[in-house]
Amino acid sequence: MLVQIAFIWAASALGSADCPKGADYRTTLDGARGACGVAWLGERLLVCTPEAIDGGRASAQVRVMTGISEDGEPLVGPFAADSAAMPAIASASDIAVSASGALAVSDLAGVVHVFRGSWSRVGEGTLRAPVAVAWRGDELLVSDASLGVVAEFAADGSLRRQSGRGILVEPAGIDVAADGTIFVADRLADCLWRFDAGNLEGAESGAPVRVGEAGGNPGQFSAPRDVAVLERDGARCLLVADELNHRVQVVDFDGSFIGFFGMHALLPRQGEGRIHYPVSLAVAADGVTLAVAESFEDRVQLLTLKPEADPVDPSAFGGEFISSHFGSEAGCGDDILAVVDREIEAIAICDARATPPVHMCVVGGGGALPLRFGEISAMAVAPRGIAVRAGDLWVADRVHKRIDIFRLEWDRAKASVFDQFLPRLARSMDLSAFASRLAAEGANPRLRPIDIVDIEFDGSAPAERAVVLLDRRNMVLIRTDERLREGVLEGLPPDARQPEELAIADGLVAVADPVARCVFVRAKDGTWTRRDSIGGLELMRPSGVAFRAGAAGVMVVSDAARDACIVEARDGTAVLVGERGVLDEQFWDPQGIVRSDLGLIVIDRGNHRYERFTDGKDGDSSFAWNLTGTLGRYYDRKRRGSPGAPPLDAPSSTPRSNPLAPGGES
Numbered sequence: 001m002l003v004q005i006a007f008i009w010a011a012s013a014l015g016s017a018d019c020p021k022g023a024d025y026r027t028t029l030d031g032a033r034g035a036c037g038v039a040w041l042g043e044r045l046l047v048c049t050p051e052a053i054d055g056g057r058a059s060a061q062v063r064v065m066t067g068i069s070e071d072g073e074p075l076v077g078p079f080a081a082d083s084a085a086m087p088a089i090a091s092a093s094d095i096a097v098s099a100s101g102a103l104a105v106s107d108l109a110g111v112v113h114v115f116r117g118s119w120s121r122v123g124e125g126t127l128r129a130p131v132a133v134a135w136r137g138d139e140l141l142v143s144d145a146s147l148g149v150v151a152e153f154a155a156d157g158s159l160r161r162q163s164g165r166g167i168l169v170e171p172a173g174i175d176v177a178a179d180g181t182i183f184v185a186d187r188l189a190d191c192l193w194r195f196d197a198g199n200l201e202g203a204e205s206g207a208p209v210r211v212g213e214a215g216g217n218p219g220q221f222s223a224p225r226d227v228a229v230l231e232r233d234g235a236r237c238l239l240v241a242d243e244l245n246h247r248v249q250v251v252d253f254d255g256s257f258i259g260f261f262g263m264h265a266l267l268p269r270q271g272e273g274r275i276h277y278p279v280s281l282a283v284a285a286d287g288v289t290l291a292v293a294e295s296f297e298d299r300v301q302l303l304t305l306k307p308e309a310d311p312v313d314p315s316a317f318g319g320e321f322i323s324s325h326f327g328s329e330a331g332c333g334d335d336i337l338a339v340v341d342r343e344i345e346a347i348a349i350c351d352a353r354a355t356p357p358v359h360m361c362v363v364g365g366g367g368a369l370p371l372r373f374g375e376i377s378a379m380a381v382a383p384r385g386i387a388v389r390a391g392d393l394w395v396a397d398r399v400h401k402r403i404d405i406f407r408l409e410w411d412r413a414k415a416s417v418f419d420q421f422l423p424r425l426a427r428s429m430d431l432s433a434f435a436s437r438l439a440a441e442g443a444n445p446r447l448r449p450i451d452i453v454d455i456e457f458d459g460s461a462p463a464e465r466a467v468v469l470l471d472r473r474n475m476v477l478i479r480t481d482e483r484l485r486e487g488v489l490e491g492l493p494p495d496a497r498q499p500e501e502l503a504i505a506d507g508l509v510a511v512a513d514p515v516a517r518c519v520f521v522r523a524k525d526g527t528w529t530r531r532d533s534i535g536g537l538e539l540m541r542p543s544g545v546a547f548r549a550g551a552a553g554v555m556v557v558s559d560a561a562r563d564a565c566i567v568e569a570r571d572g573t574a575v576l577v578g579e580r581g582v583l584d585e586q587f588w589d590p591q592g593i594v595r596s597d598l599g600l601i602v603i604d605r606g607n608h609r610y611e612r613f614t615d616g617k618d619g620d621s622s623f624a625w626n627l628t629g630t631l632g633r634y635y636d637r638k639r640r641g642s643p644g645a646p647p648l649d650a651p652s653s654t655p656r657s658n659p660l661a662p663g664g665e666s
Contacts, residue, residue: 020230020307021306022259024306032049033050034560035279035293035299036050036093036280037094048105050092050514050541051561091109091514104133112142136182139155143184147165148169150164150184168184173279175226181197184208184227185226188223192212193210194208212255224240225243225279226279226280241279244343247275248262259309261273269582283305288305289305325343326342326603326608326609328340331379333380333390334384336351349361349363356636358417360410361408363393363395368400375398376397377398378453378454380394382457383457383459396452398451398452402428403428407426432450441487450473452471453470453500454470456468465481476491476492477489477509490526492511497516501545501592503545506547508523508524509521512543514541514542517539517540519542535572535574540561543559543589543592544592545558558593563578564579564587565593565623583645584611584625586607591605598614598627600615611628612627613625614626625638
């Protein structure tokens with residue numbers, strides 16, 4: 001975890017009883033890898049990140065920003081701790097400071113670290129995924145995304161109550177008004193919840209009030225991640241980190257629209273007031289200085305709130321923009337590649353045989369209707385040679401609690417073209433009903449609602465166990481058939497925290513866990529082994545994993561903290577492939593890995609694209625880049641400045657390199 005402490009000078013004040021409608025850009029604190037939480041301690045700003053990189057290792061750090069230079073740049077130096085050393089934190093997710101100066105840091109490993117002169121652990125054994133924290137006097141409030149509750153802890157660390165169960169869908173950021181009213185941002189419900197003062201029991205004694213609704217219009221939200229209460233000289237309003245609308249929205253306590261600011265960044269790495277996936281907010285004591293954490297961009301922007309609305313930015317309506325916004329998920333089965341567009345909850349289907357893959361159709365989109373998705377949490381394409389119909393697209397929907405199977409029937413002998421009528425829904429399966437069947441069969445009578453984060457297929461298993469689901473909420477693998485008629489549960493190791501991706505080959509199973517900072521490997525005899533490093537390279541935030549072709553147990557792991565892939569060889573050595581950047585063989589937050597006939601495909605989420613690498617068939621270190629692509633642009637020759645590119649090699653875009661397209665290369 002990185003905690004940066006920044007001294008920020010006050011700016012001009014808002015008018016009396018005015019809520020802000022706009023904000024002016026001040027400065028940017030860069031290099032805060034995965035910045036996920038901000039909080040003010042007097043005039044100092046605390047910024048937490050999942051980890052910092054120190055000498056090639058993941059570690060906790062504390063830094064101090066002593067001011068702002070004449071040219072507006074933050075001045076950052078080492079921080080000399082005047083209290084007990086910070087504890088080991090697996091993966092920090094948020095930070096909060098009480099009126100008395102107590103500090104709380106939530107840890108996705110299932111605990112909150114609290115400092116009141118010395119460090120203590122709160123919620124251990126009770127919390128599952130504490131994503132956000134806030135103080136109400138000396139009481140600590142915690143949003144738990146896995147439990148779907150707000151947990152309240154007394155000053156001595158004891159649990160007082162859990163509220164909102166069955167109402168909150170995925171609680172995220174949380175803040176408290178002066179009168180004790182609590183506001184919770186619900187990422188999956190696309191709204192805020194208001195617990196009026198004196199009522200934190202939720203459904204037990206009066207339900208919380210829903211504030212806002214889903215959408216992109218004023219007063220609507222798309223994946224709100226945090227809420228900050230602003231009360232100053234009669235002004236009472238809420239600032240909301242509206243993540244997928246790429247803005248900070250201002251509403252009153254009832255949700256009525258007041259204003260918004262932070263024009264959507266059209267390209268990654270834009271800034272100076274352009275906001276890209278905001279996740280955390282904090283207003284300084286002066287009432288006008290706002291810190292906005294953007295984990296996607298690894299930064300914190302500082303803005304000055306103002307009562308006037310921002311003018312329309314004309315550059316937002318012209319010039320180059322991103323054609324696809326890939327999420328962390330992908331699926332590939334032989335000749336079909338599926339990638340998720342996170343902005344619209346739709347899946348792009350491509351012909352994976354070609355270079356580049358040819359975009360053939362779109363499946364789904366956001367919404368509650370049939371053939372629509374709430375949030376795609378996992379997907380896979382069934383390959384040939386297993387006891388499941390090849391070519392079917394499996395999609396897990398976290399909001400609607402179901403798995404949909406789409407069938408793609410097309411003439412592979414003809415040129416691939418865009419055909420929106422290509423996919424059809426073959427089957428939709430209710431995960432709640434599946435969980436009930438598993439409980440009735442005695443698999444686990446205490447099974448909690450299933451949360452599928454990855455889907456794989458086991459070619460060595462019989463038909464009734466050929467489908468393998470990674471269930472993060474219950475920390476199990478579920479082996480089942482293609483109709484979810486029955487299932488066998490296999491528990492993950494007890495030190496698993498937030499498993500993210502699954503790989504299966506040759507009877508072996510690998511599970512990447514970015515919070516535990518390891519890959520768990522299950523042998524054929526059912527025993528688990530924890531791998532904290534590969535070939536001497538420490539795993540910092542492993543987000544994707546795949547087994548290499550023709551080499552049992554040899555892996556490739558995408559590491560989001562290193563911005564590189566760790567590529568293992570048969571002899572146990574490993575090399576880093578990639579580096580931070582925007583060119584070819586460079587990454588910004590690499591995520592899922594899937595296999596195609598032309599190589600392994602790595603989702604480069606922070607650059608809104610994917611990259612493809614040939615995979616050494618003998619398990620050697622060969623892992624050569626051969627494609628960078630989105631849905632609108634691609635390169636099959638490295639651009640100038642890319643690692644290993646000839647100095648004079650110009651960028652190359654090859655739109656007619658599909659051998660099946662008319663006029664394409666043969």
